[in-house]
Amino acid sequence: MSEGLVHLLQLLVSGVVTGGIYALVAMGFVVVYKATHVINFATGEFMMLGAFFAWTAMSALSAPFAVALVAALLASALLGMATERLVLRPLLGQRTISVIMVTIGLAAIFKGLAQIVWSGDYRSYPAIFPRAPIALGPLLLPSRQFYPFLIALAAIALVGLGFRFTRTGTAMRATADDQMAAFGMGIDIRRVFSLSWSLAAMTAAVAGVVVGIIGGISPQLGAIGLRTFPVVILGGLDSIGGALLGGVVIGVLENLAGGYVDPLLDGASLKEVVPFVVLVLTLMVRPYGLFGTREVERL
Amino acid sequence: MLIGNYKETYAADEAILRTPATRVWTVVALGAALAFPFLAGDYLLYLVNLMGVLAIGALGLNILIGFTGQISLGHAAFMGIGAYGTAILASRFGLPFWITIPAGGALACAGGMVVGVPSLRVKGLYLAIATLAAQVILEWVFTNWTSVTGGIRGINVAPASILGFPLDTDTRIYFLILGVAVLHFVLATNLRRSRWGRAFVAVRDRDVAAEIVGVNLFRTKILSFMVSSYYAGIAGGLWVYFTKVLTPENFPLSLSIQFLAIVIVGGLGSIPGTVYGTVFMTLVPEMLKAGTGLVRGVWPDAQSYLFPLRDVVFGLLIVVFLIFEPHGLAEVWNRVKRFFSLWPFAK
Amino acid sequence: MAEIPVATTEDRDILCVEGLSLSFGGLAALTAVDLSVRAGSITGIIGPNGAGKTSLLNCISGFYKPQSGRVSFDGRDVSRVAPDRRAALGIGRTFQNVALFEGMSVLDNVKLGAHARLRSGILATMAMTPGARREEMRLREEVENEVLDFLEMEHLRHRTVGSLAYGLQKRVDLARALAMRPRVLLLDEPVAGMNEEETEDMARFILDVQEERGVTVVLIEHDMGVVMDLCDRIAVLSFGERIALGTPAEIACHPEVIRAYLGEEAA
DSSP: OOHHHHHHHHHHHHHHHHHHHHHHHHHHHHHHHHHHOOOOTTHHHHHHHHHHHHHHHHHTSOOOHHHHHHHHHHHHHHHHHHHIIIIIGGGTTSOHHHHHHHHHHHHHHHHHHHHHHHOSOOBOOOOOSOOSOEEETTEEEOHHHHHHHHHHHHHHHHHHHHHHHSHHHHHHHHHHHOHHHHHHTTOOHHHHHHHHHHHHHHHHHHHHHHHHHHHOBOGGGGHHHHTHHHHHHHHOTTOHHHHHHHHHHHHHHHHHIIIIIGGGSSSOOGGGTHHHHHHHHHHHHOTTTTTOOOOOOOO | OOOSOOOSSHHHHHOSSOSHHHHHHHHHHHHHHHHHHHHSOHHHHHHHHHHHHHHHHHHHHHIIIIITOOOOSOHHHHHHHHHHHHHHHHHHHOOOHHHHHHHHHHHHHHHHHHHHHHHHTTOHHHHHHHHHHHHHHHHHHHHHOHHHHOGGGOEEOOOOEETTEEOOSHHHHHHHHHHHHHHHHHHHHHHHTSHHHHHHHHHHHOHHHHHHTTOOHHHHHHHHHHHHHHHHHHHHHHHHHHHSEEOGGGSOHHHHHHHHHHHHHHOTTOHHHHHHHHHHHHHHHHHHHHHHHHTTTTOGGGGGGHHHHHHHHHHHHHHHHHHHOTTHHHHHHHHHHHHHHHTTSOO | OTTSOOOOOOSSEEEEEEEEEEEETTEEEEEEEEEEEETTOEEEEEOSTTSSHHHHHHHHHTSSOOSEEEEEETTEEOTTSOHHHHHHHTEEEOOTTOOOOTTSBHHHHHHHHTGGGOOOOHHHHHHTOHHHHHHHHHHHHHIIIIIITTTTOGGGTTSBGGGSOHHHHHHHHHHHHHHTOOSEEEEESTTTTOOHHHHHHHHHHHHHHHHHHOOEEEEEOSOHHHHHHHOSEEEEEETTEEEEEEOHHHHHTOHHHIIIIIHHHHO
C-alpha cells in the first residue's frame, strides 16, 4: 500500500476516533436539549470536571481505573443534579435566553474553580492500558487512542439504548415531545429534568475521561465542549442519530484539514476552526441540520 | 411618584429629560465629567477610560439581549473587527480618527449582518451558536491573517489627533471617549423610544404577537444585531486609540462573557444599568486584586489565583443576578431612589 | 332612527376563506372550511371548545399555514403572505389570552400597533432627525385622538401593562389592534372573563368601531347574548367543520346548531 494511502487511512481513523468523542459529548447535549430545550454551554466544563474527578481518584486515592471511572460518574451525576436543582429550577418558566446565559455563567465558575483546586498545569492519568499499539491492517493505532475510543463507543451505545428502551428514557422522550401531555400522563417532569442533567453530566464525564486519556487533563479541556456545537447543529439539535453522524463527519473533516491543509499554512492550523466553518455552512444551507425537526410553534 | 409634573403638550411628555430635576442633574453630571480628568489620579483615569470603552460595547450588547432578547457570544470578536478596521485605516492609510472609528463601526455592522442573516433565519437560539462560531473564526483570522492584521505582533497606531493636536495622554483621550460614549448613549435612548425600539422589545416579550401586529421578526432581529455589532465596532475603534497597540488576544471569548456579565449585572434592557454594570464589573477585578493583596500575609499564593478567581466571580455574578435580581443593578438603584423619595414618610 | 347615519353592510366580500384545511400531526383542526365576510359587517364565529375557532383566526392572520385552501383579503389571495404583511394590508387582531408586551407602557403597546405604517428608518430614529421626530409626534396625537380617547383610557397611558386588571388589558389589546387602522378586525373572545359592566363597554366599543369607522369585524365569542346582539351573520364550527351559517335568528333555530352547541348548554 502506498504511503499516501496509509496517511489518508491514518487520518480517517483518527478522524473517526475524534468523531466518536464528539458524538458522545453531543449526546449529553442533545439529551438536555430534548428534555429541557436548554442549550448547555457548560457541557465542556462538565467534561473537564469529570476528567479531574477520575484523575483525583486514581492519583490521590490510587484507585484502579474502573473504580475511578465509576466514582467520576457518580460525582458527575450528583453535580448535574445539584446544578439542575440549585441553578436551573429557579429559572423554570423564565425565558430560554436567561437559562442559556446561566449555563455560560456556570461554565465560568467551573473553569475558575478547577483552576483553583487543581491548578492550571497539565496532568495525565497513570498508565491504564497496555502500551502496545493496535494493528489495524497496515495501520498502527496508538493504544491511548484505541481503548478510549472503545469506552466512548460503549457509552454511546449505553446512552442511546437507554434512551430508547428504558422506562426513564421513554419518559424523557415523551417530555421532549410535549411537556404538557407528558405531565398529564403522570410523568414527573421535574424528575425528568433532574435525570436529564445528571445523565448529561455523566456522559460528559466519560467523554472528559476519554479526552483526558488521549491528550492530558487541564482546566482548558472544556474548550472541546465548544467544538461540539457545530456537531449538534450539523446533526440537528434534537437528534441523537444526528449527533453520531455529525460527530464523525466533523471529526474526519478536521483531521483531513489537519493532515493535508495545515502543513501548507505557515504555522496556522485550519484544523482548529474547521468545525466552526462547517457550522456556518450548515446554518446557510440546511439550518435545522441533517436530522433536526422544524419547530411548530403555537399561539 | 412625581408630583407637579403635569405636561401641557405631547411633545413635552415625549422629551427625554422630562422633569426639571433630571435636567439639573444632567448638567451637574456633565460638569463633573468635564472636570474629572484634572482631579483624578492616573490609575483612576485609566480605569474610567477603560469603562468608557467597555460601556459603549456593553450598550450594544444590551440593545441585542436586553431590548430584543437575542444572545451573542461573539461580541468581543465584533469589537475586534472594529478595532482592526480602525487600526488598518489609521496605520496604513493615515486616515483621521473621525473617519476610522465610524468605518470600524460600519465594518463590524457588516460583519454582524453576515453572521446574523443565516442564523436569525432559523430561530433565536441559533444566533448564540453562530456568534460563538464567529468568535472562534474571527480570533483565528486575527491571529493568522498576518499580512493584514500583523498576526501576534499586532499593529501599532499613532495617537488620534484633532487639527494637529495629538490625543496622546490619558487625559486627552478621555475627552474623545467621553464624547463618543455620550453620543452613543443618546442614540440608544432615541432608539429605545422610537418605532424600532418598541419593535425590539415587542420581539423580546412576545415574538408571535409582534409579528401579527405587523412587525417583521427577521428584519427586526437582524437590525438589532447590526446595531449591536456597530456599537461593538465603535468600542473597538476607541480601544485602538486608547491602547495604541492592537493584538489578537485583545478580544477573547472571555471578553464576550465579560460583556454578557456587565449587561446582566447592570440590568437587561436598561440604558443607565449598562453604566452601572460596566463600573461594577470593571471594579470587581480591582477589588479582587486589593483583596488578594490584603491576605498575602496569611496566604502568599493568593495572587496567583487572581485570574481563576475572576472567572469564578464573573460566573457567580451572572448566575446570582439572573436568579435573584434579573433586572440587575438598575432595579436595585430604582428601589433605593423610591425609598429616599418617600423617606421618611413611608418605607 | 332612519336619519342617523349607520354604516351599511356593503354588498361585497372583503374577506374570503375557501376550503381551508389544517391539521397538526394528523389531527384535523379544520376541515374544508368556507367563510365569506361582507365588508362592513360583524360576523360571529361560535362553536364548542376545540371546534377550531382560534385556528381559523390564526389561518386568517397568517400565523398557521393551512395544508390546503386559500384566504383572500379584498380580492387578493393572501395565502402566501407573511403575518406581518397581512397586518400591514389591514388585518388587525386581538388575542384570546391578551398577548400584550408586558414590560412596555400602555402607550408603547398601542403605538406598536402602528409599526407597519410608520416609515422612519432605524438610523433616522437613532439620530432623531426632524422627519423621525415629526412622525413620532404625529403618531402620538393620532393614538391619543383615535384610540386612547375613543376607548376612554387616556389616564392609563403611562401605566405598565402588566400592572393592569384583566379587563383593562383586553381593552389595551383592542387599542393596539385599532392603532393598526385595520379594515378587518379579528377579535378572539373580546369579552371573556369580563364582568357585566366591562362586557357592555366592550360591546359598545365594537359597535362603534364598525359603525363609525366602517371596520369589518369578525369575532369569536362564547357569550351568546353578545353574539346575538352584535352580529349580522354567525358561522358555527364544530370539530373543525362549519356546520351552519346564517343570521342570528336562523342560527338560533338551526337544528344542527342546537344539537352541536346550544344543546350542550341546555343539558
